Amino acid sequence: MEENRVKKTRIVLVPVPAQGHVTPMMQLGKALHSKGFSITVVLTQYNRVSSSKDFSDFHFLTIPGSLTETDLKNLGPQNFVLKLNQICEASFKQCVGQVLHEQCNDDIACVVYDEYMYFSHAAVQEFQLPSVVFSTTSATAFVCRSVLSRVNAESLFLDMKDPETQDKVFPGLHPLRYKDLPTSAFGPLKSTLKVYSETVNTRTASAVIINSASCLESSSLAWLQQQLQVPVYPIGPLHIAASAPSNLLEEDRSCLEWLNKQKLGSVIYISLGSLALMETNDMLKMAWGLRNSNQPFLWVIRPGSIPGSEWRESLPEEFSKLVAERGYIVKWAPQMEVLRHPAVGGFWSHCGWNSTLESIGEGVPMICRPFTGDQKVNARYIETVWRIGVQLEGELDKGTLERTVKRMLVDEEGAEMRKRAIDLKEKLEASVRIGGSSCSSLDDFVNSL
Numbered sequence: 001m002e003e004n005r006v007k008k009t010r011i012v013l014v015p016v017p018a019q020g021h022v023t024p025m026m027q028l029g030k031a032l033h034s035k036g037f038s039i040t041v042v043l044t045q046y047n048r049v050s051s052s053k054d055f056s057d058f059h060f061l062t063i064p065g066s067l068t069e070t071d072l073k074n075l076g077p078q079n080f081v082l083k084l085n086q087i088c089e090a091s092f093k094q095c096v097g098q099v100l101h102e103q104c105n106d107d108i109a110c111v112v113y114d115e116y117m118y119f120s121h122a123a124v125q126e127f128q129l130p131s132v133v134f135s136t137t138s139a140t141a142f143v144c145r146s147v148l149s150r151v152n153a154e155s156l157f158l159d160m161k162d163p164e165t166q167d168k169v170f171p172g173l174h175p176l177r178y179k180d181l182p183t184s185a186f187g188p189l190k191s192t193l194k195v196y197s198e199t200v201n202t203r204t205a206s207a208v209i210i211n212s213a214s215c216l217e218s219s220s221l222a223w224l225q226q227q228l229q230v231p232v233y234p235i236g237p238l239h240i241a242a243s244a245p246s247n248l249l250e251e252d253r254s255c256l257e258w259l260n261k262q263k264l265g266s267v268i269y270i271s272l273g274s275l276a277l278m279e280t281n282d283m284l285k286m287a288w289g290l291r292n293s294n295q296p297f298l299w300v301i302r303p304g305s306i307p308g309s310e311w312r313e314s315l316p317e318e319f320s321k322l323v324a325e326r327g328y329i330v331k332w333a334p335q336m337e338v339l340r341h342p343a344v345g346g347f348w349s350h351c352g353w354n355s356t357l358e359s360i361g362e363g364v365p366m367i368c369r370p371f372t373g374d375q376k377v378n379a380r381y382i383e384t385v386w387r388i389g390v391q392l393e394g395e396l397d398k399g400t401l402e403r404t405v406k407r408m409l410v411d412e413e414g415a416e417m418r419k420r421a422i423d424l425k426e427k428l429e430a431s432v433r434i435g436g437s438s439c440s441s442l443d444d445f446v447n448s449l
């Protein structure tokens with residue numbers, strides 16, 4: 001593409017207003033900006049990325065009349081997405097019209113929308129704009145959504161409830177079992193499958209971009225390339241390819257000073273991302289297991305993550321005593337810096353795709369406790385495909401927790417997992433370097449515009 005033409009060309013990004021989706025979309029924006037594109041980010045009224053100094057070259061627009069934080073609380077994430085897609089269609093058309101006619105003189109090269117923001121399709125169709133779907137989950141999760149969108153909801157529901165079936169491998173999705181399928185904790189199966197069929201429908205999009213790399217998921221990527229009617233570009237991990245600080249909550253950086261005082265590879269870092277919830281009972285069992293393991297731990301307890309509590313005030317006094325000696329608790333951590341810190345030896349994670357990529361990207365093995373959706377798929381891959389972690393399944397038990405933390409941080413088994421994680425880290429780094437598969441894929445995408 002000619003340099004002059006690239007500089008005049010604008011890409012419109014439409015992220016889902018949630019941390020796990022905003023982060024990779026802003027990283028994608030940075031990566032495309034570095035290729036010479038102007039970037040417009042269209043936000044909803046909820047979870048706004050500040051147009052801080054990190055994005056001073058970006059242009060931000062807000063879809064008027066969209067949903068708010070209270071709507072998310074009342075509706076839950078799944079109905080929130082469904083409602084957002086119903087109400088944003090017309091106002092998004094207005095926004096795109098504004099970009100085309102008022103705000104910028106240059107042409108829109110393409111609209112890149114998160115797979116969950118499928119209302120974008122109506123506007124791109126009306127203005128006859130090229131569009132691209134961006135998937136912030138793994139390619140394997142995309143495959144699962146495609147497969148599940150075609151199954152009968154009632155019979156899947158019965159199979160998943162049947163204790164005899166739960167541990168069986170789902171046909172065609174080896175090594176995923178029925179219980180690893182990305183069903184949602186946030187809504188009934190029927191409505192989850194409805195959302196999935198919308199997300200995997202590429203409509204008139206000319207391509208699908210995925211925040212993954214072929215060294216992680218070559219067979220799932222090949223499956224998608226064969227099944228979808230458009231090119232699939234695996235261009236990740238974007239957090240290595242393009243840094244774009246876009247935390248929606250304030251980071252507590254004091255934990256880095258605490259980490260400086262801990263022994264090399266001794267700390268377990270615990271974070272369950274931006275949406276998962278924790279029951280008080282489970283938190284107590286975790287605190288017991290962690291204390292009994294004798295390892296120091298850094299624990300992110302996100303405000304609102306304990307149902308019925310603003311922060312940790314509803315937890316019993318026993319909890320405070322258990323974490324007092326070796327624990328350090330924050331509301332939100334600078335996660336990437338934490339994972340990079342030499343004191344961190346393991347990551348207890350809900351296995352959101354960003355956390356998974358960030359952990360592998362720092363060569364840190366994981367204790368997997370998936371909460372919902374694609375996290376179960378990622379946990380299965382972490383344990384059985386990449387073999388860089390251990391999954392905690394079923395009821396939490398303080399004895400098992402204690403042993404798992406020791407397996408990861410003290411035993412030879414943990415050292416082996418770390419070696420494999422470091423091996424993958426090196427492969428991921430190579431994939432985003434010039435000549436690497438993700439770097440070439442990004443160039444192919446840019447050249448296709």
Ligand SMILES: O=c1ccn([C@@H]2O[C@H](COP(=O)(O)OP(=O)(O)O[C@H]3O[C@H](CO)[C@@H](O)[C@H](O)[C@H]3O)[C@@H](O)[C@H]2O)c(=O)[nH]1
Pocket residue numbers: 019020021023136137247271272273274275276300331332333334335336351352353354355356358372373374375
């Ligand atoms: O204290 C913290 C905790 C998290 N993070 C960041 O927050 C992001 C969390 O993303 P992710 O690990 O993907 O979890 P969720 O926020 O739960 O992400 C949602 O979006 C992901 C991408 O679609 C899905 O994989 C998840 O299942 C879905 O819950 C990561 O970049 C973390 O670095 C911090 O910076 N500080």
